[in-house]
Amino acid sequence: MAKVKMKRTGFVLDMTPLVDIAFLLLTFFMFTAKFKSEAESEQKFQIKRPKASADTAKLPDKNLAIIKIAIDSITPNDTSYYYEMSNEKDRSIVYATAPGLDDAQRKKMQIKASLTTLDGLIRETRITNLNTKFAIDADKRVRFKWVSDCMEVMRKNRATAFNLVTDKKQGM
Amino acid sequence: MAGGGSLGEGREKTKRGKPSKRKKKKRVGFHLDMTPLVDIAFLLLTFFMFTTTMTQPQVMEMLVPPEIDKEVKVKISELYTLRLRADGKLFYHLAEDAPQLMELKNLKRMAFEENLKQKNRLITVLKIDDGAPYEMVIKILDELNLAEGDLVPELSKLKMTRERRFTIAPMTDKDIEEIKSL
Numbered sequence: 001m002a003k004v005k006m007k008r009t010g011f012v013l014d015m016t017p018l019v020d021i022a023f024l025l026l027t028f029f030m031f032t033a034k035f036k037s038e039a040e041s042e043q044k045f046q047i048k049r050p051k052a053s054a055d056t057a058k059l060p061d062k063n064l065a066i067i068k069i070a071i072d073s074i075t076p077n078d079t080s081y082y083y084e085m086s087n088e089k090d091r092s093i094v095y096a097t098a099p100g101l102d103d104a105q106r107k108k109m110q111i112k113a114s115l116t117t118l119d120g121l122i123r124e125t126r127i128t129n130l131n132t133k134f135a136i137d138a139d140k141r142v143r144f145k146w147v148s149d150c151m152e153v154m155r156k157n158r159a160t161a162f163n164l165v166t167d168k169k170q171g172m
Numbered sequence: 173m174a175g176g177g178s179l180g181e182g183r184e185k186t187k188r189g190k191p192s193k194r195k196k197k198k199r200v201g202f203h204l205d206m207t208p209l210v211d212i213a214f215l216l217l218t219f220f221m222f223t224t225t226m227t228q229p230q231v232m233e234m235l236v237p238p239e240i241d242k243e244v245k246v247k248i249s250e251l252y253t254l255r256l257r258a259d260g261k262l263f264y265h266l267a268e269d270a271p272q273l274m275e276l277k278n279l280k281r282m283a284f285e286e287n288l289k290q291k292n293r294l295i296t297v298l299k300i301d302d303g304a305p306y307e308m309v310i311k312i313l314d315e316l317n318l319a320e321g322d323l324v325p326e327l328s329k330l331k332m333t334r335e336r337r338f339t340i341a342p343m344t345d346k347d348i349e350e351i352k353s354l
């Protein structure tokens with residue numbers, strides 16, 4: 001029997017489940033997305049964090065002051081301290097009152113600091129808001145001297161409890 | 173059209189066996205072109221997928237003693253000293269013994285055993301050379317924290333609660349001299 005040649009008509013694909021899943025994923029990623037803070041978008045360096053496995057605590061979001069010890073990406077031997085705060089209200093007060101800063105620095109979100117300016121910044125932060133949590137976010141390649149000096153400055157200002165920022169070790 | 177209308181019809185007559193009470197309505201099948209919608213949805217989806225970073229930084233909590241010039245007396249037999257040399261090599265000694273080289277992978281076991289022997293009495297002192305890489309410091313702290321995780325259940329078997337005694341002490345010239353030639 002001869003096959004009847006069917007004329008092809010445009011076929012319709014039911015895209016509903018596809019769209020369902022696509023939107024589900026989209027909403028998931030939209031809600032979980034966390035964008036870089038203003039201070040981070042300013043920075044030109046990237047910190048390679050050391051890896052640790054024992055701790056599971058997460059970095060607090062509120063009232064956080066981070067001291068970053070980074071190796072500048074342009075000149076590899078240039079290590080500096082960078083100071084940033086997450087609380088905007090406190091930040092404006094601290095940056096305006098901390099000694100040893102010029103006007104250009106005060107406007108920035110992230111301050112490149114020496115050890116003495118860091119001392120002033122930490123002191124002002126402690127005066128402004130006693131609940132501020134401190135964290136040291138240091139590159140794993142820096143010498144320990146940078147970290148111990150920073151810890152000493154914090155100790156002087158009675159910020160004796162602080163966090164060291166690490167990355168999770170994979171495969172543990 | 174694409175079966176949109178006809179799909180419901182059969183169902184309305186019998187809903188789980190029972191005859192439906194709903195009034196039968198003749199549906200006019202209607203078709204919506206979803207292509208642009210899907211385009212945009214996928215565009216956004218790929219954007220958010222590529223921009224999100226799943227790994228959040230973790231923190232390691234540290235406590236340093238406040239600046240009080242008060243002498244704290246400790247027994248030297250309870251001191252477990254770890255020294256990190258500038259080249260990243262780790263040395264340990266108990267009380268006043270001679271310092272010995274230690275592999276990082278043994279640190280967890282050693283810290284665990286020594287602590288268990290002295291049952292909460294042991295004070296771990298970590299002395300770090302200024303030139304030592306920060307990565308090593310974190311690794312050591314991590315190993316000690318891991319040992320802590322083993323110690324807590326072990327001591328609770330002995331009806332004891334773990335009290336951690338740990339400090340970071342400055343590395344003196346004498347310390348450097350002692351481990352220099354090892």
